[in-house]
Every structure is written in C-alpha cells, then in structure tokens.
Amino acid sequence: MRYSGFRVIKEALTGHKGWAPAWRDPEPASHYDIVIIGGGGHGLATAHYLAKEFGQARVAVIEKGWIGGGNVGRNTTIIRSNYLLDGNEPFYEFSLKLWEGLEQDVNYNAMVSQRGILNLIHSDGQRDAFIRRGNAMILNGADADMLSTAQIKKRYPFLNTDDARFPIKGGLAQHRGGTVRHDAVAWGYARSADSRGVDIIQNCEVTGFRIEDGKCKGVETTRGFIGAGKVGCAVAGNSSRLMSLANMRLPIESHVLQAFVSEGLKPVLPGVITFGAGHFYCSQSDKGGLVFGGDIDGYNSYAQRGNLPVVEDVCEGAMAIFPMLGRARLLRMWGGVMDMSMDGSPIIDRTHIEGLYFNGGWCYGGFKAPPASGFAFAHLLARGEPHPTASSYRFGRFEKGLMIDEKGMGNQPNLH
Numbered sequence: 001m002r003y004s005g006f007r008v009i010k011e012a013l014t015g016h017k018g019w020a021p022a023w024r025d026p027e028p029a030s031h032y033d034i035v036i037i038g039g040g041g042h043g044l045a046t047a048h049y050l051a052k053e054f055g056q057a058r059v060a061v062i063e064k065g066w067i068g069g070g071n072v073g074r075n076t077t078i079i080r081s082n083y084l085l086d087g088n089e090p091f092y093e094f095s096l097k098l099w100e101g102l103e104q105d106v107n108y109n110a111m112v113s114q115r116g117i118l119n120l121i122h123s124d125g126q127r128d129a130f131i132r133r134g135n136a137m138i139l140n141g142a143d144a145d146m147l148s149t150a151q152i153k154k155r156y157p158f159l160n161t162d163d164a165r166f167p168i169k170g171g172l173a174q175h176r177g178g179t180v181r182h183d184a185v186a187w188g189y190a191r192s193a194d195s196r197g198v199d200i201i202q203n204c205e206v207t208g209f210r211i212e213d214g215k216c217k218g219v220e221t222t223r224g225f226i227g228a229g230k231v232g233c234a235v236a237g238n239s240s241r242l243m244s245l246a247n248m249r250l251p252i253e254s255h256v257l258q259a260f261v262s263e264g265l266k267p268v269l270p271g272v273i274t275f276g277a278g279h280f281y282c283s284q285s286d287k288g289g290l291v292f293g294g295d296i297d298g299y300n301s302y303a304q305r306g307n308l309p310v311v312e313d314v315c316e317g318a319m320a321i322f323p324m325l326g327r328a329r330l331l332r333m334w335g336g337v338m339d340m341s342m343d344g345s346p347i348i349d350r351t352h353i354e355g356l357y358f359n360g361g362w363c364y365g366g367f368k369a370p371p372a373s374g375f376a377f378a379h380l381l382a383r384g385e386p387h388p389t390a391s392s393y394r395f396g397r398f399e400k401g402l403m404i405d406e407k408g409m410g411n412q413p414n415l416h
C-alpha cells in the first residue's frame, strides 16, 4: 500500500478499514542470500538499500526484540554533517543528502526537519577550530556558516551571551542539519524493505554463528538455524557481545548514553543547539518537549539505564546556557547502549571469516548515519567492495595507526 495524502483522506472517510500492517511477520526461511543481524537503523537501512539499489531480494533482518526498541528509537534525533576529517565528512554529507530524499525514497513520513544546528563558541581557540571545521565541510560540499554573537542573539534572544560563566563568542551553524523522528526511521526502512521482499523477523535472537572451514554458513537463533550466503552484523551497543560468538575481539567498548525530555513547552527553541564548553545538546520536539543529552556514563555497561551523576552533569550544562529552564520539569529519561570504537569512528568492513561482515562502532553519533551506513554496508555485502565514502572505516586502521580521530584526542576510554 502506498501512503499519500489522498490515502489518509480516503481512510478517514471510510472508517480506517483499509490500512494494512506496515510489514509482514514471516516465519524464518531455512536459507537466505544475506542475513542482517540487528533491526536498528543501520540493519534496516542496509536491507532497504540491498533490495532497492542492489537488487537483492532474498534478505532477512533478524532482530532479538522489536523494531525500534534499540538505539534507533532512543536517541536525541539529531542529524548533521559537520565533521572535520576526510575519512568522515564525505560519508556524513552523503548521509545528509540521503536524509533529504528519505521520505520520498521509503514513502514514509519520518518528520525530517532541517531546522539547523548551531555549535556555540566560547573561546578564541574554539573559534579557530570551528572555522577550520567549517572550511572542511564546505570543501566537501556541505554547508557551513560562522555566526556572530549578534546573529545568534537575534535567533535565540534568551541566551546569555555577555556575562555568563562561558560567554558566547559566536557559533558554527549548519542550516541543513536538524532532527528526524527516530523510530519513524526504523518503521519507514522496515516497511520499505518488507515491501521489496525482505523478511523482518522480530523476537529472534542470534545466539551463535555456524562457521565451517573459515566460512560463515549461517546463524544459530532462538528460532532455529538460519542458513546464509553472507551475514552482516549491525547490532550497535551489542557488537562486542555478538562478535565474541565468532571468537572475535573488537576494538570497541560499550557504555550507556542517556536522553532526557522536559514537559511540553511553547515553541522556544527553533533549532538544535550544542554547548561548546561542556557536553550538552538540545532541540525541541514537535510536541513541545525539550529533547536533550550529554556525555556517556562513566563505566562500561550493557544496561539500558543510566546513573544520577550524569543527570546532574547534563542539567548543569543546560543551566549554563538556558538558565530560564531551571523551573521546567523533567518528564522522562532513558538510556541506550553505545558501541565506542577506539578512535571514536565507525567500522564497516568484512571480517577475517569469509561471509561474515561487520557494521558498528557508531557510539553516540550513529543516528545521523543509517542512510549512508546502510547504503555503504549494502554496497560492501552485494559487491564485495567498500563504498567510496566509507573506504576509511576498515578494521585495519587500528593495526596501521590510521586512526580517524575526529577530535584529535582519542575516544578517551580512560575517562569513561
């Protein structure tokens, strides 16, 4: 069924009896050409592009829970392509371009909102770094705009730019950045992949790999063995746990990241703002809640819940730039498990086991990535070659010292 304004009106006039389930609930087949493990943003996008762009129809996505239950439905919904390094910027710009056509591509309203993102500047050194980053973005075809304090004050009059603990000295804006409704991304990709013949199998946990003579033949699951020509792993925070089933030890640690939503407020925040002197980022949802987050929790964990010191830290960041929020009530908060690689950048690569491929290490920046990540992973799975925008995301960079260290200071596992 194709979704359209006409369809909404027709269904409204006829008692909403014509809506079909967004995707089927098939029994797993005994064998697929390609099995993707993980029904999050990356796994589902991979399935969509495999079917749509690379002509692969015998594909299954195996999800241990339900679609949208992982980080894809837990994040703070920010999309952007404001990166510095050559290994990253072309990839994230490719992703942003795909976001711009995503709703038409998958025929699903994902509420893609290019309301702009603004990184605040609080020191002269930070201004130099952001000018450099903005230039790198422009060189890679992205948009970047250095804003003065006066320009920021005009758009965000409530910001204290002058006598705050961290005065605002300008900002780096990317006007094409913004937010997307996170779980709608999962639903849209799932529906589109399903309509092209992909089997989406929920409540099915992968518990092992069948590896014979160095080749992966399929996966053991809670619903029995599923044979596969190729297996692609895209389980985000569970990457280390899953790959340990194939006796692989990854350069990845898992940590909790929390997100927060305030009670509904009148429109106050037209775009996404990030604080440059601490870890705090915020946008306002269409329902009025302020959606915000900060740093990951300071210990390794696979629990999807966080601890109070980080809540305090994030709220301090909020108060530093939005003191007016002191009386807003926190409505709810939750956690997701982040897969932090040892240089903070992702991995999209084949493994040393024939037929076994890996996609992970997205940590807390992976929601903006599924379009490009899915496309690149599908490219790798279907053609056996890395996609040009993801050619740096290889395992081998850790052996060769070719880190993609965006902040130039490592991932800082010692601090987390």
Ligand SMILES: Cc1cc2nc3c(=O)[nH]c(=O)nc-3n(C[C@H](O)[C@H](O)[C@H](O)COP(=O)(O)OP(=O)(O)OC[C@H]3O[C@@H](n4cnc5c(N)ncnc54)[C@H](O)[C@@H]3O)c2cc1C
Pocket (backbone or CB within 6 Å): 037, 038, 039, 040, 041, 042, 043, 062, 063, 064, 065, 066, 068, 069, 070, 071, 072, 073, 074, 075, 076, 077, 078, 079, 204, 205, 206, 207, 234, 235, 236, 237, 238, 242, 257, 258, 259, 293, 334, 335, 336, 337, 338, 362, 363, 364, 365, 366, 367, 368, 369
């Ligand atoms: C609080 C929070 C805020 C964030 N904010 C942002 C943001 O603003 N911008 C941004 O770019 N990124 C953000 N992120 C990061 C982003 O959400 C993640 O990097 C990204 O969603 C991870 O990829 P995914 O969607 O594929 O993961 P997931 O949705 O977690 O998908 C992985 C799936 O694999 C399944 N799985 C695991 N093990 C197995 C198994 N053995 N068998 C079968 N299935 C399995 C899981 O159940 C899960 O559904 C945030 C994350 C969190 C938690």
